[in-house]
Amino acid sequence: MISYLTAQAIDVTALAARITAPERGAVVTFSGLVRNHHAGREVVGLEYSAYDTMAEHVCAAIVGSAESRWKCRVAVQHRLGRLAVGDVAVAVAVGAGHRDAAFEAARWVIDEIKRHVPIWKREEYTDGTSGWVDPTAPQGMIAASS
Amino acid sequence: MTLHRVRLFARYAELFGAEQVEVTLPPGSRVGDLISALRVLPGGASLPGDPFVAVNMSQASAGTSLSPHDEIALLPPLAGG
Numbered sequence: 001m002i003s004y005l006t007a008q009a010i011d012v013t014a015l016a017a018r019i020t021a022p023e024r025g026a027v028v029t030f031s032g033l034v035r036n037h038h039a040g041r042e043v044v045g046l047e048y049s050a051y052d053t054m055a056e057h058v059c060a061a062i063v064g065s066a067e068s069r070w071k072c073r074v075a076v077q078h079r080l081g082r083l084a085v086g087d088v089a090v091a092v093a094v095g096a097g098h099r100d101a102a103f104e105a106a107r108w109v110i111d112e113i114k115r116h117v118p119i120w121k122r123e124e125y126t127d128g129t130s131g132w133v134d135p136t137a138p139q140g141m142i143a144a145s146s
Numbered sequence: 147m148t149l150h151r152v153r154l155f156a157r158y159a160e161l162f163g164a165e166q167v168e169v170t171l172p173p174g175s176r177v178g179d180l181i182s183a184l185r186v187l188p189g190g191a192s193l194p195g196d197p198f199v200a201v202n203m204s205q206a207s208a209g210t211s212l213s214p215h216d217e218i219a220l221l222p223p224l225a226g227g
Contacts, residue, residue: 032227048226051155051219054203055226078226090227110227118200118219119226120156132157133225 004059005050010077010088019073019095026102030110032090034083039139042126046133048080048089051118062112070105072096078119148173150180150212153219158197161189171212177201178208184220198223 063074075093096102121133147170169183184190198221199206
C-alpha cells in the first residue's frame, strides 16, 4: 500500500518516475515549497502534523478520482514534521497521454489536497513566536502557540 | 448514556490541552450535541461557531447521528499543501 505522507525529504524525480510509462507522453509535476514569508511575517520554518489515517484515506480518494476522470496516473507525497524554508512540502506528479489532461489533473489534485486533507501547519517566525496557519482567517493565521 | 472519544489535533489539541477528550451523551445524539458538550469543557469556549467534525474519517454535519463505536475527530481549519 502506498503512503501519501512522509517524514523524509520528498524526491520529486523519483515521484515522477512512478507514473512515467511509454504510453504517457506528458508528465506534469507540481512542488509546493516552504516560503520565507507569510502575511507580512518572516518565516524561518514550520511543522506539519496530520490526522494520519484520514489523510491517507482522503489522498487515496483524490488520486483515484483524478486517475479515472483524466485517464492518467497520479503520485502524491506530503511531508510531515519540521521543515525549513525551501524544503518540498508537497509534490504531485501526473502522467497522461497528452499535456491537457496532465496539467488539468495536477491542478485539480493540489487544490483538492489543500481543501480536504487533514493536515495542519504551525509556522515559526524570526522573532521566536509561532502560529497555526488558518487559510480561512482574514490574515491567514491565528495568533497562537508560544 | 454513551461514551464518545473525540480526537483532537493541532490548535484544538492545544486549546483542550489533550489529544483526546471523552464526552458522555444520551443515545441517539448527533454531532451538534457533541459540539455543545465540547464547548463546556475547559478550552472548549474558544471553538469556532461551526467546527469541522469527521466521523469515521468523513466530514460530518451537525445533524450526523453518532453511534457508540464511531471514530470522531474535531479538525481545525486545514492547512496542508
